[in-house]
Amino acid sequence: MTATIDPDPTSVRGEIANRLSVRGLGMTYGAGATAREVIRDLSFHVAPSEFVCIVGPSGIGKTTLLRCLSGLLPPTAGSAMLDGRRIDGPPQEMGLVFQDYTRSLMPWLSVERNVMLPLRGSRIPRSERFRRVAAALAEVGLAEVAKKYPWQLSGGMQQRAAIARAIAYQPEILLMDEPFASLDAQTRFDLEDLLLRLRSELGVTVLFVTHDIDEAVYLADRVVVLGGSPSSVVEVVDVPLAHPRDQITTRAQPTFAELRTKVLTQIRH
Protein backbone atom coordinates (compact mmCIF):
# COMPACT_ATOMS: atom_id res chain seq x y z
CA MET A 1 0.00 0.00 0.00
CA THR A 2 1.19 3.50 -0.75
CA ALA A 3 0.09 5.62 2.16
CA THR A 4 0.27 9.17 3.32
CA ILE A 5 -0.17 10.01 7.00
CA ASP A 6 -3.24 12.11 7.53
CA PRO A 7 -4.06 13.58 10.94
CA ASP A 8 -6.97 11.52 12.16
CA PRO A 9 -9.55 13.06 14.50
CA THR A 10 -10.34 9.57 15.71
CA SER A 11 -6.87 9.34 17.24
CA VAL A 12 -6.73 9.45 21.01
CA ARG A 13 -3.52 11.06 22.32
CA GLY A 14 -1.60 9.84 19.32
CA GLU A 15 -3.02 6.32 19.47
CA ILE A 16 -5.18 5.12 16.64
CA ALA A 17 -8.65 4.44 18.05
CA ASN A 18 -10.15 3.04 14.86
CA ARG A 19 -8.88 0.64 12.26
CA LEU A 20 -11.11 1.99 9.52
CA SER A 21 -12.54 5.46 9.36
CA VAL A 22 -14.60 6.84 6.56
CA ARG A 23 -15.09 10.58 6.55
CA GLY A 24 -17.34 12.57 4.27
CA LEU A 25 -16.88 9.99 1.54
CA GLY A 26 -18.50 10.71 -1.80
CA MET A 27 -18.53 8.82 -5.06
CA THR A 28 -19.75 10.07 -8.42
CA TYR A 29 -19.46 7.82 -11.45
CA GLY A 30 -18.81 9.54 -14.76
CA ALA A 31 -18.73 13.27 -15.41
CA GLY A 32 -20.71 16.01 -17.06
CA ALA A 33 -24.24 15.27 -18.23
CA THR A 34 -23.93 11.53 -17.53
CA ALA A 35 -22.47 11.92 -14.01
CA ARG A 36 -24.18 9.81 -11.36
CA GLU A 37 -23.63 10.69 -7.70
CA VAL A 38 -24.07 7.42 -5.79
CA ILE A 39 -22.67 8.29 -2.33
CA ARG A 40 -22.54 11.67 -0.57
CA ASP A 41 -20.92 12.65 2.71
CA LEU A 42 -20.85 9.16 4.18
CA SER A 43 -19.04 8.70 7.51
CA PHE A 44 -18.57 5.82 9.93
CA HIS A 45 -15.76 3.95 11.65
CA VAL A 46 -14.76 0.41 12.57
CA ALA A 47 -12.81 -0.25 15.78
CA PRO A 48 -10.08 -2.92 16.04
CA SER A 49 -11.61 -6.44 16.09
CA GLU A 50 -15.07 -5.01 15.61
CA PHE A 51 -17.64 -6.73 13.37
CA VAL A 52 -19.64 -4.14 11.46
CA CYS A 53 -22.39 -5.03 8.99
CA ILE A 54 -23.60 -2.70 6.27
CA VAL A 55 -27.17 -3.02 5.07
CA GLY A 56 -29.28 -0.99 2.66
CA PRO A 57 -31.56 -1.35 -0.34
CA SER A 58 -30.27 -2.74 -3.62
CA GLY A 59 -28.35 -0.21 -5.70
CA ILE A 60 -27.68 2.11 -2.75
CA GLY A 61 -23.90 1.89 -3.22
CA LYS A 62 -22.73 -0.84 -0.82
CA THR A 63 -20.37 -2.47 -3.33
CA THR A 64 -19.15 0.95 -4.42
CA LEU A 65 -18.33 1.76 -0.79
CA LEU A 66 -16.38 -1.50 -0.32
CA ARG A 67 -14.46 -0.88 -3.54
CA CYS A 68 -13.46 2.55 -2.19
CA LEU A 69 -12.41 1.04 1.17
CA SER A 70 -10.34 -1.67 -0.50
CA GLY A 71 -8.37 0.89 -2.49
CA LEU A 72 -9.70 -0.34 -5.84
CA LEU A 73 -11.75 2.79 -6.55
CA PRO A 74 -10.67 6.27 -5.46
CA PRO A 75 -13.59 8.16 -3.86
CA THR A 76 -14.42 11.46 -5.55
CA ALA A 77 -14.83 13.21 -2.17
CA GLY A 78 -13.76 12.66 1.44
CA SER A 79 -11.50 9.86 2.55
CA ALA A 80 -11.20 6.28 3.72
CA MET A 81 -8.47 5.66 6.26
CA LEU A 82 -6.83 2.54 7.63
CA ASP A 83 -5.00 3.04 10.93
CA GLY A 84 -4.93 6.76 10.25
CA ARG A 85 -3.47 6.39 6.74
CA ARG A 86 -5.36 7.28 3.64
CA ILE A 87 -6.20 4.16 1.61
CA ASP A 88 -5.03 4.71 -1.94
CA GLY A 89 -4.24 1.14 -3.00
CA PRO A 90 -5.16 -2.37 -1.79
CA PRO A 91 -3.81 -2.57 1.79
CA GLN A 92 -1.70 -5.64 2.51
CA GLU A 93 -3.48 -6.40 5.76
CA MET A 94 -6.87 -6.61 4.06
CA GLY A 95 -8.61 -9.70 2.69
CA LEU A 96 -11.47 -9.28 0.24
CA VAL A 97 -14.40 -11.46 -0.72
CA PHE A 98 -16.52 -9.83 -3.40
CA GLN A 99 -19.87 -10.77 -4.86
CA ASP A 100 -18.51 -11.73 -8.28
CA TYR A 101 -16.60 -14.69 -6.84
CA THR A 102 -16.84 -16.67 -10.08
CA ARG A 103 -14.63 -14.11 -11.75
CA SER A 104 -12.19 -13.96 -8.85
CA LEU A 105 -11.13 -17.62 -9.20
CA MET A 106 -8.59 -18.52 -11.89
CA PRO A 107 -10.10 -21.28 -14.06
CA TRP A 108 -6.72 -22.74 -14.99
CA LEU A 109 -5.68 -23.26 -11.34
CA SER A 110 -6.95 -26.02 -9.06
CA VAL A 111 -9.03 -25.00 -6.03
CA GLU A 112 -5.99 -25.58 -3.83
CA ARG A 113 -3.78 -23.37 -6.04
CA ASN A 114 -6.43 -20.67 -6.14
CA VAL A 115 -6.59 -20.58 -2.35
CA MET A 116 -2.77 -20.51 -2.23
CA LEU A 117 -2.56 -17.56 -4.65
CA PRO A 118 -2.38 -14.64 -2.16
CA LEU A 119 0.34 -16.49 -0.20
CA ARG A 120 2.65 -16.76 -3.20
CA GLY A 121 5.64 -14.47 -2.96
CA SER A 122 5.23 -14.18 0.82
CA ARG A 123 7.90 -15.28 3.25
CA ILE A 124 5.66 -17.99 4.65
CA PRO A 125 7.44 -21.37 4.35
CA ARG A 126 6.01 -23.77 1.75
CA SER A 127 4.89 -26.34 4.33
CA GLU A 128 3.06 -23.66 6.33
CA ARG A 129 1.34 -22.44 3.14
CA PHE A 130 0.03 -25.92 2.40
CA ARG A 131 -1.07 -26.32 6.02
CA ARG A 132 -3.01 -23.04 5.93
CA VAL A 133 -4.65 -23.86 2.60
CA ALA A 134 -5.68 -27.34 3.78
CA ALA A 135 -7.07 -25.89 7.04
CA ALA A 136 -9.03 -23.16 5.20
CA LEU A 137 -10.49 -25.65 2.71
CA ALA A 138 -11.50 -27.93 5.58
CA GLU A 139 -13.16 -24.99 7.39
CA VAL A 140 -15.41 -24.28 4.39
CA GLY A 141 -16.04 -27.98 3.68
CA LEU A 142 -14.02 -28.24 0.46
CA ALA A 143 -11.18 -30.55 1.53
CA GLU A 144 -12.43 -33.26 -0.85
CA VAL A 145 -12.26 -31.03 -3.95
CA ALA A 146 -8.87 -29.41 -3.40
CA LYS A 147 -7.47 -30.85 -6.66
CA LYS A 148 -10.49 -29.98 -8.80
CA TYR A 149 -10.83 -26.85 -10.94
CA PRO A 150 -13.32 -24.03 -10.19
CA TRP A 151 -15.39 -24.82 -13.27
CA GLN A 152 -15.94 -28.34 -11.92
CA LEU A 153 -17.67 -26.92 -8.81
CA SER A 154 -21.16 -25.57 -8.19
CA GLY A 155 -21.66 -21.82 -7.70
CA GLY A 156 -21.93 -22.22 -3.94
CA MET A 157 -18.70 -24.28 -3.82
CA GLN A 158 -16.87 -21.64 -5.84
CA GLN A 159 -18.07 -19.05 -3.38
CA ARG A 160 -16.73 -21.15 -0.50
CA ALA A 161 -13.39 -21.45 -2.32
CA ALA A 162 -13.20 -17.64 -2.52
CA ILE A 163 -13.94 -17.48 1.21
CA ALA A 164 -11.25 -20.11 1.92
CA ARG A 165 -8.74 -17.99 0.01
CA ALA A 166 -9.47 -14.98 2.21
CA ILE A 167 -9.21 -17.11 5.38
CA ALA A 168 -5.92 -18.76 4.36
CA TYR A 169 -4.39 -15.33 3.87
CA GLN A 170 -5.12 -14.62 7.56
CA PRO A 171 -5.88 -10.93 7.03
CA GLU A 172 -6.15 -8.48 9.90
CA ILE A 173 -9.21 -6.96 8.21
CA LEU A 174 -11.82 -8.75 6.13
CA LEU A 175 -14.06 -6.87 3.70
CA MET A 176 -16.91 -9.04 2.50
CA ASP A 177 -19.63 -8.21 -0.01
CA GLU A 178 -22.58 -10.59 0.40
CA PRO A 179 -20.23 -13.57 0.62
CA PHE A 180 -22.93 -16.05 1.62
CA ALA A 181 -25.63 -14.97 -0.83
CA SER A 182 -25.79 -18.15 -2.91
CA LEU A 183 -25.27 -20.71 -0.15
CA ASP A 184 -27.81 -23.05 1.38
CA ALA A 185 -29.03 -22.18 4.89
CA GLN A 186 -26.93 -24.76 6.75
CA THR A 187 -23.65 -23.84 5.02
CA ARG A 188 -24.46 -20.21 5.58
CA PHE A 189 -24.95 -20.75 9.32
CA ASP A 190 -21.69 -22.72 9.53
CA LEU A 191 -19.73 -19.98 7.74
CA GLU A 192 -21.32 -17.22 9.83
CA ASP A 193 -20.12 -19.06 12.94
CA LEU A 194 -16.68 -19.56 11.36
CA LEU A 195 -16.40 -15.78 10.88
CA LEU A 196 -17.43 -15.10 14.48
CA ARG A 197 -14.80 -17.61 15.62
CA LEU A 198 -12.09 -15.96 13.50
CA ARG A 199 -12.98 -12.67 15.06
CA SER A 200 -12.89 -13.97 18.65
CA GLU A 201 -9.80 -16.18 18.22
CA LEU A 202 -7.66 -14.02 15.92
CA GLY A 203 -9.12 -10.56 16.53
CA VAL A 204 -9.94 -10.06 12.84
CA THR A 205 -11.77 -6.82 12.08
CA VAL A 206 -14.71 -7.47 9.75
CA LEU A 207 -16.77 -5.18 7.50
CA PHE A 208 -19.57 -7.23 6.01
CA VAL A 209 -22.20 -6.20 3.46
CA THR A 210 -25.42 -8.18 3.41
CA HIS A 211 -29.02 -7.96 2.21
CA ASP A 212 -30.10 -10.27 4.99
CA ILE A 213 -31.11 -8.30 8.08
CA ASP A 214 -31.17 -11.38 10.34
CA GLU A 215 -27.65 -12.22 9.23
CA ALA A 216 -26.50 -8.65 9.96
CA VAL A 217 -27.97 -8.69 13.48
CA TYR A 218 -26.62 -12.19 14.20
CA LEU A 219 -23.06 -11.28 13.16
CA ALA A 220 -22.58 -7.64 14.03
CA ASP A 221 -21.45 -5.54 16.94
CA ARG A 222 -22.98 -2.63 15.03
CA VAL A 223 -25.15 -2.43 11.93
CA VAL A 224 -24.65 0.58 9.66
CA VAL A 225 -27.82 1.31 7.67
CA LEU A 226 -27.42 3.15 4.36
CA GLY A 227 -30.24 5.09 2.75
CA GLY A 228 -31.10 8.06 0.58
CA SER A 229 -30.11 9.00 -2.92
CA PRO A 230 -27.26 9.76 -3.08
CA SER A 231 -26.73 7.47 -0.12
CA SER A 232 -25.25 8.09 3.29
CA VAL A 233 -25.54 6.58 6.77
CA VAL A 234 -29.09 6.89 8.09
CA GLU A 235 -28.60 4.96 11.34
CA VAL A 236 -26.03 2.97 13.26
CA VAL A 237 -27.63 0.25 15.39
CA ASP A 238 -25.68 -1.22 18.31
CA VAL A 239 -26.11 -4.98 18.76
CA PRO A 240 -25.69 -5.81 22.45
CA LEU A 241 -26.32 -9.57 22.01
CA ALA A 242 -23.97 -11.71 24.13
CA HIS A 243 -21.08 -13.78 22.72
CA PRO A 244 -20.57 -16.56 21.85
CA ARG A 245 -23.68 -16.39 19.70
CA ASP A 246 -25.69 -19.42 18.79
CA GLN A 247 -27.81 -19.88 15.67
CA ILE A 248 -30.78 -21.15 17.63
CA THR A 249 -30.75 -19.44 21.03
CA THR A 250 -29.42 -16.03 19.91
CA ARG A 251 -31.96 -15.77 17.10
CA ALA A 252 -34.75 -16.74 19.55
CA GLN A 253 -34.03 -13.86 21.95
CA PRO A 254 -36.56 -11.00 22.16
CA THR A 255 -33.66 -8.53 21.75
CA PHE A 256 -32.81 -10.16 18.42
CA ALA A 257 -36.37 -9.56 17.16
CA GLU A 258 -36.33 -5.96 18.43
CA LEU A 259 -33.05 -5.23 16.67
CA ARG A 260 -34.25 -6.83 13.43
CA THR A 261 -37.38 -4.62 13.54
CA LYS A 262 -35.27 -1.53 14.25
CA VAL A 263 -32.97 -2.17 11.27
CA LEU A 264 -35.85 -3.07 8.96
CA THR A 265 -37.75 0.08 9.93
CA GLN A 266 -34.74 2.21 9.05
CA ILE A 267 -34.31 0.50 5.68
CA ARG A 268 -37.97 0.90 4.77
CA HIS A 269 -37.90 4.59 5.66
Ligand SMILES: Nc1ncnc2c1ncn2[C@@H]1O[C@H](COP(=O)(O)OP(=O)(O)OP(=O)(O)O)[C@@H](O)[C@H]1O
Ligand atom coordinates in the same frame (compact mmCIF):
# COMPACT_ATOMS: atom_id res chain seq x y z
N1 LIG B 1 -18.75 1.50 -12.82
C1 LIG B 1 -19.94 2.12 -12.70
N2 LIG B 1 -20.28 3.13 -13.52
C2 LIG B 1 -21.47 3.76 -13.38
N3 LIG B 1 -22.38 3.46 -12.44
C3 LIG B 1 -22.09 2.47 -11.60
C4 LIG B 1 -20.86 1.74 -11.68
N4 LIG B 1 -20.85 0.80 -10.69
C5 LIG B 1 -22.03 0.93 -10.05
N5 LIG B 1 -22.77 1.93 -10.58
C6 LIG B 1 -24.10 2.38 -10.13
O1 LIG B 1 -23.97 2.81 -8.79
C7 LIG B 1 -25.13 2.44 -8.05
C8 LIG B 1 -24.72 1.67 -6.82
O2 LIG B 1 -24.22 0.39 -7.23
P1 LIG B 1 -23.64 -0.67 -6.18
O3 LIG B 1 -23.33 -1.91 -6.92
O4 LIG B 1 -22.55 -0.04 -5.41
O5 LIG B 1 -24.91 -0.85 -5.24
P2 LIG B 1 -25.23 -2.00 -4.18
O6 LIG B 1 -25.89 -1.34 -3.01
O7 LIG B 1 -24.01 -2.80 -3.89
O8 LIG B 1 -26.28 -2.87 -4.98
P3 LIG B 1 -26.72 -4.41 -4.75
O9 LIG B 1 -27.23 -4.49 -3.32
O10 LIG B 1 -27.81 -4.61 -5.74
O11 LIG B 1 -25.52 -5.27 -4.98
C9 LIG B 1 -26.04 1.67 -9.00
O12 LIG B 1 -27.02 2.52 -9.49
C10 LIG B 1 -25.11 1.24 -10.11
O13 LIG B 1 -25.79 1.17 -11.32
